[in-house]
Amino acid sequence: MAILLEMKDIHKTYPNGTKANRGVDLTVHEGEIHALVGENGAGKSTLMKILFGLEAPTSGSILYKGQPLRFQGPKDAIKQGMGMVHQHFMLVPSLTVSENIVLGEEPVKGLFSLMRDRTKEFSEIEKLIETFKLKVDPRATVETISVGQKQRVEIIKVLYRGARLIILDEPTAVLTPQETDELFESIQMLVRQGYTIIFITHKLREVMEISNRVTVLKAGKTITTMLTKDTNPEEISRLMVGREVLFRVDKQPAEPKDIVLSVKNLCASDDKGAPALRGISLDIRAGEVVGIAGVEGNGQTELVEAITGLRKATSGEIRYLGDELIGKSAAQIRAMKVGHVPEDRQTTGASLTSTIAENLILDHYRNPEFRRGPFLNKKKIKQFAKIMMDIYDVRAQNEDVMAGALSGGNLQKVVIAREISKNPKLLIASQPTRGVDIGAIEFIHREIIKRRDGGAAVLLVSAELSEVMGLSDRIAVVYNGKIVAVLDNHEGLTEEELGYYMLGIKSQERKEALQ
Amino acid sequence: MNTRQAIYLEITGIIAAAIMAILCGFIIIMFSSQQPMEAISSFLGGPLSGAFNIGTILNKAVPLIFTGLALSVVFQCGVFSMGAEGQLYVGAFVGSLVAVYVHGLPAWILLPLVLLCAMAGGALYGAVPGWLKTKWNANEIVTTLMLNFVAILTTSYLVNNVFKDPASGGYARMHYVGDGAKLGKIFAGFPAHYGVLIALLAAVVVYLLMYKTRSGYEMRLVGKNSRFANYGGISTKRVVIVSVMISGALAGLAGIVEILGVHGTYKDNFSSGLGFDGIIIALLARNHPIGVVAVSLFYAYLQVGATQMQVGSDVPRELAIIIQVMLVLFVSSQAIFTYLKQKFALRQKAVN
Amino acid sequence: MLSALWAQIIDLSLFVVLLRFTTPILLSALGGLIADVAGVINIGLEGLMLISAFSAIAVGSVTDSWVLGVVAGVASSMLVCYGMGFFSLKLKVDMIITGFAVNIFGSGVTIFLMNKIFGVTGNYSPSAVHNIPVVRIPVIDTIPILGKVLSGHSLMTWIAFLSVLICVFILYKTPYGVHLRSVGEAPQAAKSLGISVNRIQFSALAWSGFFTGLAGAYLSMGMTSMFVKDMTAGTGFLALAVVLLGNRNPIGILFGSLIFGLASAIATVVQTIPGSKVPSQFIQMIPYLVTIAALVFFAIRKKKKLNDALRAQSERSPNAAVA
Amino acid sequence: GCGKSTTTPANTASPGKAATTKKINAAYFVNGTLGDKGFFDSAQRGVKQASETLGIDVKTVEGGTNQADWPAGLESLASSGKYDVIVLGTSQMTDIIKDVAKRYEKQKFIFFDEAITGLPNVYSMTYSQNEGSFMAGAFAALVTTSTELKGANPEKVIGFIGGMDIPIINDFKAGYEQGAKYVDPAISVVASYVGDFANAPKGKELALAQYNSQKVDIAFNVAGGAGLGLLEAGNSLGKYSIGVDSNQNGLYPGSVLTSMVKSIDNSVLRALTLYSQDRLGFGKNEVLGIKEGGVGLAKDDLYNKNVPKAIQDKIMEIEDKLNKGEIKVQTTLK
Ligand SMILES: Nc1ncnc2c1ncn2[C@@H]1O[C@H](COP(=O)(O)OP(=O)(O)OP(=O)(O)O)[C@@H](O)[C@H]1O
Ligand SMILES: Nc1ncnc2c1ncn2[C@@H]1O[C@H](COP(=O)(O)OP(=O)(O)OP(=O)(O)O)[C@@H](O)[C@H]1O
Ligand SMILES: [Mg+2]
């Protein structure tokens, strides 16, 4: 296959002195799917931003179709037939899907080509949607569509601009397995039509499934590039992390004790006022992990928020160690040793413009131990933060670094550290490893099991079926605001079977009724 | 880069910015003045020549420190209030009523009482937009701007028609406050009054409040990420109300200290925009209380400089003010600092 | 008192006054809007209007042409907006500081130039200025009620209403408008598609200067034919309030300005009714109180409407997430 | 600037007195900004004339609108010791000047528009503005029912537009009302306030509302710059107005029929002249009323041309009575 792109000895030092790339080589062949993997902060996104003209390299050379390149900005890259789907969505929420897609390249009509040509806009987009089977309503406002649809919008955006080389920076991090499958189908269709893809992910299963070749980065350097078929996940992870990584969660059978949390007939509405929980009942005992499986948007978020006091329940009861939680404030519930790792660490789980220490003491600043008279005891807080960073392996210069400057994995460790260090009797972990590298995933999983073995009740919510199945002792499947099945997590349970429940095709109630 | 180097950089940046601004100002002056050298020297040197001018700088900085602090508190909490002006009038008015009409108390009771009443007045008036915001999500920029007018007109009506000292002639004011409630000069022969000390004290208190206490932590957290604060069990509505009330109290203090230290009694329309100056001060200081003190002194220095330039040369008042504005603009330029930092980082690299 | 007010409503003079008060507020609020949409909040409307008002009457009186006057007013206001852009976008000065700086600058520079050029202080009222003309529509002019409703208003009033349409057109019908909105809402997204955030924001400021310039010119060459120092007396801040009151869209701003214009007109009428016992300060307060009331009213309604809309939507597709 | 006036030869002062004239440095402190077309500008004209005719060096310093700056502003002038005499005015400065004058005993002050007695280094002069306003009111009352003037209507309604609803402005209003009632008790006065002294468009709207809807045919401007809107409104409707502070008759000839002037310029010039001759009575206050030419209606050529003879005569008559003390005008101040 012909070489499409060659990046040689790329270096990048950010203005604040961070050396994100220290000699990266990357060769991409025409028509391949090239996976790019590496730990959080290894420099993957930086490399791609350089390629796309969003950042200027400090040194190094780029050859594209044999020609040396140096883009002034993304416009040049777009002109050369490159497209990039960024790690975080680059969408304007209040605009419609079609407006987002054509942004900057709108079809025009009328006098002096002043006016937008909506007809042409729609027809071109419909054509793309048709050809690549990327289902999305072009007239919907972006803020109202689902995450999976947003991802599709990003891809259509790139295609609309006639890109032939498409960079996908962690496109699957926020997708459900079903959405991921759909995305992969589209990608495969693109490749069949001669497109070239650079694909960044932390999920090695995906690397194995879809890529032709894989390049491993570590600490800003290229370790190697291999044919995917010649390697395996263990090797890749060893190269990435520098040690063996355990994929299976290493845990003993659970020894469940007393009931810690008992939810009965819980009902609640979503942000729009529509019913989201339609009578959920669930018990969790000390010393067990209960996993919630389900397609996103079936009430998981609302369930977690109702338990943690962030959402008003409309009816039902939530008993926690004998106390009723409904009607209690979030502050009261947190004080009752309930830990909560929220699903969105960027907006809910952390304050990015506060320091690591300030993020870590969210639960403790009310604690008399951290006070001196009317004041907060800064010294104690610093000390505490240092210890936490040490235990939970948060990699940053010191505790005064802004949380926003941490890589995703490290930020998640801060959240985990805060929630676990309070020694919760009930730990609720929502998407605890989303967008986190395999090394960190292993660590987080181990911490959760450690808590369980220490006698805490754990409620795990994850869109990642393998994670739910790997960690849970029991699995509750939610569908449309109800729990349709509670299954013991035994050897014989298959993803397929879970999938039937998740999609509402199967339900225990129905099964029981039939029997 | 360590903190020491960062501070050096910051200072270098300020000096560089000031030099650019002065060059700009100089060009303007060259075009319009016969005495450019006198103008510049009286602008820069005038404010520091003599105890009188230095004292004047201090006095002028006092209300700026208070309003700057007032706004830094709400800004840190993520509320963009423009209402310090109105709160200042209400606070000063309420405080003055007590100072003028309460008799027979010893000074050590009366003065704190007056200050407290002024703070209460400002705080309650500040609570109105806070309440409108938390209850109905009514935009605070609009409500505070409008409430400023309401406060100014209402106090004006009252001082002109109800509480006017009959001896005050063409421009209404209340009776002069007794000596007990006055803020006298700190040293005889030096214009600075005790408000300077109160202002510094207020800055320290606000600093401790914002950075060392739970409430301060809560306010800053709400300002930075209210979802996170909410998740952490902080009642964001309560925190917002508390912050606008603290801000109002500080604005009220600004007013009453100006009355007791400079005017001697409540005068109609006495402020002329101190509340708006506070916005600039708080933004320039990036909402840091200690920064507010420094920036207020700088701002007061520029204002006195503008007057001195008028006295000491043929440059008219308007031009002096324009030059003052240029200085503020250049000094608040982030780009100059970023540029310096980058240069610095490159040099460091060359060294390594 | 009420009967007098009623009489003026009937004979439409209240309506005419309302239009005159609305015109400058509407134009400068549109100026504020475009900047705001692009994410550069423009606090400097007050100063811009002053500069434009002065330039307009200065050039207009010297050249004896209202067209040149208006052009000069608009040009000077746009020029200062470029200065704002230089400081806030290039030198990264906080936009709000820049805005306040422009207000102070506008007050100072107009007084200074008035003194330098015309040798007068305080105000410049040239004799025989050709004001922005009043539009009399031939036949309609003579029809009793319709005549007063449609005819006899300043050309600038028509331009102001036309500007609402122009803003709607710019913001919603042109690619440029979409760029403006995207730059204001998600600059990173715009940048990633090769839209120059700086350039768009510069141009938004220029538009802001354009509309505010029209407003300023109207003050000195439409509503009056003179320049008085600081004659805007807070109009710019009111316009800023109207931008937010109007929910950041041109039609909302039109209604916001009309509400404010109506309140001002009523305050004017009430003040001139003899024998009114209400102190003048409280009458002057009417527009401000009305603005707060309108804001709260709209805020409540918006909240309710949003809830209703979302509810209706989620009822239509209860399983949207699964589909 | 200073450079210019130092070269002014001393002999520009009236001959004979040149010998006794000493070289004087004066400062004029404006507690506000120039451009009010009122006190401040008028006094500025006075000091300017003084510098031209007497060869005095005059430095004008504007203190700005922030009242807190005024004490320091004045004191910085006094403490500099550079000025033989400092000119300033308005009742807002009364307490400030008293304080400063006591502490700088060697510094001389000329103070206008408010009485200060008993301070040996302060000379003050006041103007009976209520007498002037009385004349304006009487004039308006004569105009509103005039049959000779085309713009006048039979209704006995006259207008008043103030800058702010404050005592100093209301003193004008009180005099104006007394004057009108003196001529005809049935006259009613419509009074409105702009809210500031700058918003000319608003001043104009208020005036238009008065003229159009209240049958006002002549209105009195006591709103500084904002009041210029009133004068313009009157002119645009073919109605009448009365200017204030300085002679505004020329702004809209035939519409601005007269102006109520306070001759601060003349009085300041006079005081400086006396000072240069060492004849100024420090420690005293002088009241400058109609009689002394301190206040009055501007009777220039335009006045003679545009105002009907009958009205002119009647005005003369009333002025005479005021001078003789046969009419006493009440003041709302004090
Ligand atoms: N704009 C920036 N300024 C300064 N440092 C940055 C910037 N962007 C990234 N970095 C730093 O550069 C390093 C590499 O970041 P990069 O985003 O390339 O990592 P990544 O491999 O994409 O990580 P992840 O898997 O978390 O997405 C990190 O240490 C990061 O903190
Ligand atoms: N200006 C900056 N200064 C310092 N750090 C920055 C800056 N901009 C970005 N970073 C940090 O660099 C890191 C890498 O950025 P990027 O957005 O590519 O990935 P991420 O969010 O860390 O990744 P992931 O989603 O995989 O966890 C982020 O943590 C981000 O906060
Ligand atoms: Mg990345």
Ligand SMILES: [Mg+2]
């Ligand atoms: Mg009449």
